[in-house]
């Protein structure tokens with residue numbers, strides 16, 4: 001018998017790493033794709049032109065500093081270019097940030113349930129994720145402050161929170177920051193900021209607190225999920241650290257060009273965001289009429305909390321109707337808002353399932 005060749009062993013932590021479950025992708029035009037929080041709008045014509053132009057340069061490496069784009073982001077947020085770092089999606093930015101800040105054994109405090117990449121990225125950085133249960137559908141900021149230990153290096157806040165849609169207030173985060181040691185970085189993940197009508201002011205918090213970092217993405221309202229582009233805004237030394245941990249050339253020239261064009265298309269984007277927000281208002285009212293206590297979402301999705309039994313029954317009904325939504329074991333269902341017709345398909349399923357809907361857990 002030939003002996004099994006000895007293989008290099010992957011790091012032990014990979015065995016315990018929870019897998020990232022991506023929203024299912026539509027496989028045909030008949031499917032309503034409401035399982036991932038992306039934009040249902042096709043890219044804007046001006047963005048497509050910028051991508052086409054940039055495609056002629058793909059024999060060249062991109063600008064590793066992303067200077068033109070960082071300049072535009074700095075102007076957009078109202079900060080200095082030294083405060084901006086870019087990365088391949090906000091996932092990439094979060095990975096860079098944790099790699100820049102955390103040593104093995106450090107702790108990363110985050111709300112739970114929240115964006116499911118947080119515990120995965122923390123573990124990948126060798127850190128220990130500390131999930132603090134939500135208070136209803138909101139971050140429990142007092143409990144998160146109490147979870148900070150001498151090992152805590154990063155706190156991740158998500159507003160509006162994925163998947164519950166609830167936004168934090170500037171005042172409550174200000175209050176929270178007063179309880180956080182100055183050497184702990186408080187990261188505010190604003191992936192859905194463009195849809196947020198709550199008045200939350202991340203840049204104001206950043207101006208007042210050098211231990212705050214904002215993380216944003218071009219994947220949602222900007223409609224560039226497939227190109228992978230995100231950014232962080234932080235104190236210059238933190239932004240520099242996040243730039244250093246980026247895989248060189250990870251942000252392509254196509255992504256940089258598209259990001260620049262998208263930042264310039266303010267009016268078109270506002271109009272698109274307005275459509276989603278109008279649908280959010282309509283769908284939320286309809287859900288409440290059906291008996292769901294859905295929270296006020298400030299994002300491009302709505303949240304239905306339900307027990308596992310209801311969730312399974314509803315998910316089967318959604319599946320049977322070719323409507324892809326996102327189920328979360330033990331918690332509920334998230335439905336991404338898209339065009340009116342797709343949203344109506346989701347509502348029709350909930351309307352036709354009164355036995356389940358009448359008693360949301």
Ligand code: PMP
Pocket residue numbers: 037088089090091092115158162189191216217218219225229230
């Ligand atoms: N943060 C939050 C809160 C998200 O919901 C998502 C996408 N689901 C991301 C970050 C990552 O998005 P991307 O990497 O496409 O920017």
